[in-house]
Amino acid sequence: MCGIVGITGFMPVNQSIYDALTVLQHRGQDAAGIVTIDALNCFRLRKANGLVSDVFEARHMQRLQGNMGIGHVRYPTAGSSSASEAQPFYVNSPYGITLAHNGNLTNAHELRKQLFESGRRHVNTTSDSEILLNIFAQELDRFQHYPLEAENIFAAVAAVHQKVRGAYAVVSMIIGHGMVAFRDPNGIRPLVIGKRAMADGRIEYMVASESVALDTLGFEFLRDVAPGEAVYITEKGQLSTRQCAENPKSNPCLFEYVYFARPDSFIDKISVYSARVRMGTKLGAKIAREWEDLDIDVVIPIPETSCDIALEIAGILNKPYRQGFVKNRYVGRTFIMPGQHLRRSAVRRKLNANRAEFRDKNVLLVDDSIVRGTTSEQIIEMAREAGAKKVYLASAAPEIRFPNVYGIDMPSATELIAHGREVEEIRQIIGADALIFQDLDDLIEAVREENPDIAQFECSVFNGIYVTKDVDQQYLEYLQSLRNDDAKALARQNEVENLEMHNEG
Numbered sequence: 001m002c003g004i005v006g007i008t009g010f011m012p013v014n015q016s017i018y019d020a021l022t023v024l025q026h027r028g029q030d031a032a033g034i035v036t037i038d039a040l041n042c043f044r045l046r047k048a049n050g051l052v053s054d055v056f057e058a059r060h061m062q063r064l065q066g067n068m069g070i071g072h073v074r075y076p077t078a079g080s081s082s083a084s085e086a087q088p089f090y091v092n093s094p095y096g097i098t099l100a101h102n103g104n105l106t107n108a109h110e111l112r113k114q115l116f117e118s119g120r121r122h123v124n125t126t127s128d129s130e131i132l133l134n135i136f137a138q139e140l141d142r143f144q145h146y147p148l149e150a151e152n153i154f155a156a157v158a159a160v161h162q163k164v165r166g167a168y169a170v171v172s173m174i175i176g177h178g179m180v181a182f183r184d185p186n187g188i189r190p191l192v193i194g195k196r197a198m199a200d201g202r203i204e205y206m207v208a209s210e211s212v213a214l215d216t217l218g219f220e221f222l223r224d225v226a227p228g229e230a231v232y233i234t235e236k237g238q239l240s241t242r243q244c245a246e247n248p249k250s251n252p253c254l255f256e257y258v259y260f261a262r263p264d265s266f267i268d269k270i271s272v273y274s275a276r277v278r279m280g281t282k283l284g285a286k287i288a289r290e291w292e293d294l295d296i297d298v299v300i301p302i303p304e305t306s307c308d309i310a311l312e313i314a315g316i317l318n319k320p321y322r323q324g325f326v327k328n329r330y331v332g333r334t335f336i337m338p339g340q341h342l343r344r345s346a347v348r349r350k351l352n353a354n355r356a357e358f359r360d361k362n363v364l365l366v367d368d369s370i371v372r373g374t375t376s377e378q379i380i381e382m383a384r385e386a387g388a389k390k391v392y393l394a395s396a397a398p399e400i401r402f403p404n405v406y407g408i409d410m411p412s413a414t415e416l417i418a419h420g421r422e423v424e425e426i427r428q429i430i431g432a433d434a435l436i437f438q439d440l441d442d443l444i445e446a447v448r449e450e451n452p453d454i455a456q457f458e459c460s461v462f463n464g465i466y467v468t469k470d471v472d473q474q475y476l477e478y479l480q481s482l483r484n485d486d487a488k489a490l491a492r493q494n495e496v497e498n499l500e501m502h503n504e505g
């Protein structure tokens with residue numbers, strides 16, 4: 001998952017975009033970037049690998065001048081993790097365009113070919129986002145006048161929707177025009193818009209992956225950008241919006257609510273926090289039903305995302321809730337780290353058992369999800385080392401059995417602990433005394449309760465149904481060959497940092 005942000009204002013936006021990226025950091029820890037448009041109508045860019053606080057030094061911030069800008073935090077799901085694939089991307093024609101993207105395209109390979117053969121455009125990186133930028137540029141280029149009208153920009157987005165498959169929440173800037181943001185016709189990845197009034201009444205606008213970024217910067221939440229919709233804000237601050245998809249549907253990613261998004265965000269009118277509490281209610285009821293005979297002394301969350309869920313379960317079971325694991329606040333999210341070795345070693349650096357809470361107790365550990373099993377395997381071991389008698393584990397998400405192709409880096413089914421396995425087998429592998437998963441229907445109900453208008457969530461990782469309908473076994477095999485852990489490790493070895501083009505150093 002990546003995080004995107006864009007601000008059109010009347011004051012310098014560099015600090016605001018930086019601040020927004022810091023509250024979206026949980027969506028991507030690998031790279032960060034900001035582009036602004038300065039007073040001479042030139043783009044100013046800083047992007048590199050690392051956390052937001054590492055990438056932008058005072059000298060970069062000073063150079064990022066201008067009242068309009070976009071930013072990105074990256075969790076790579078396509079291409080390589082080289083700094084040259086950090087975002088935003090830039091293309092010089094027509095007019096000069098930059099773009100930041102959250103999501104993943106499922107027809108990137110065909111699009112690249114089509115761009116070269118019929119568009120005479122070469123894309124020099126392996127990033128799907130740079131392909132998306134070039135498709136957008138190609139469509140804008142069909143209008144051969146300057147400046148473009150809002151109509152032209154919306155027509156270009158409509159054409160992008162026709163050509164591109166997959167998940168994309170996008171923010172882009174066009175020199176001499178303004179900012180454009182759009183969401184794919186299934187609304188898989190989130191995108192919100194907000195506004196802030198200046199003292200003189202002029203309105204500044206902000207788009208972001210999550211509403212928490214608007215809150216932090218004092219922008220008033222206006223609404224979610226609708227699936228398929230585009231918003232265009234001119235340099236002068238004029239907002240227009242348009243539905244650009246022929247058959248838009250609301251199929252937001254269920255895993256955003258389980259894990260990715262911050263609890264204080266609202267996505268498609270649903271509070272992420274409340275959804276997690278309801279996940280706890282449902283799972284608590286299932287545990288009470290199915291584990292009547294189990295003697296649970298204490299409920300312990302696996303920090304951080306599962307804390308709200310575990311607290312609710314403790315309430316339902318009428319058992320004490322204890323913070324049995326202390327989290328090192330300087331270690332980030334382990335699931336989105338690149339490479340299994342790094343993920344494994346990070347768990348013990350991140351979490352440490354509070355012995356007093358485990359000694360001679362039967363503990364119920366709660367996690368939001370079990371994906372590769374990296375966390376649960378080690379955490380159960382740690383609970384036992386700390387003196388627990390019995391260790392039970394509950395997951396607020398059902399078994400994750402299928403790859404994700406829409407912006408979560410789970411390209412290969414064989415890396416998933418629940419792939420091809422039933423609960424008993426998974427329990428044995430992770431070493432729990434008992435293991436329980438939430439039912440998919442319960443999870444969907446828990447999330448959907450606040451917005452019954454959502455008929456279908458994107459929940460392919462649980463049921464193997466891909467809402468874009470273009471994903472078949474052949475594509476999944478292709479993806480796996482490209483992005484399994486070994487292939488990515490090999491690619492990392494061959495990377496040359498900070499170069500746009502490969503340079504034999």
Ligand SMILES: O=P(O)(O)OC[C@H]1O[C@H](OP(=O)(O)OP(=O)(O)O)[C@H](O)[C@@H]1O
Binds near residue numbers: 306367374
């Ligand atoms: O089965 P796994 O492959 O280990 O993946 C699942 C775990 O990873 C995530 O935690 P993470 O450390 O990324 O972040 P958090 O602090 O937000 O819980 C998630 O919350 C689970 O704990």
Ligand SMILES: NC(=O)CC[C@H](N)C(=O)O
Binds near residue numbers: 002003077127407
């Ligand atoms: N997680 C994401 O949204 C990733 C965006 C894009 N596919 C990239 O890899 O850079």
Ligand SMILES: [Mg+2]
Binds near residue numbers: 303306
């Ligand atoms: Mg976790």
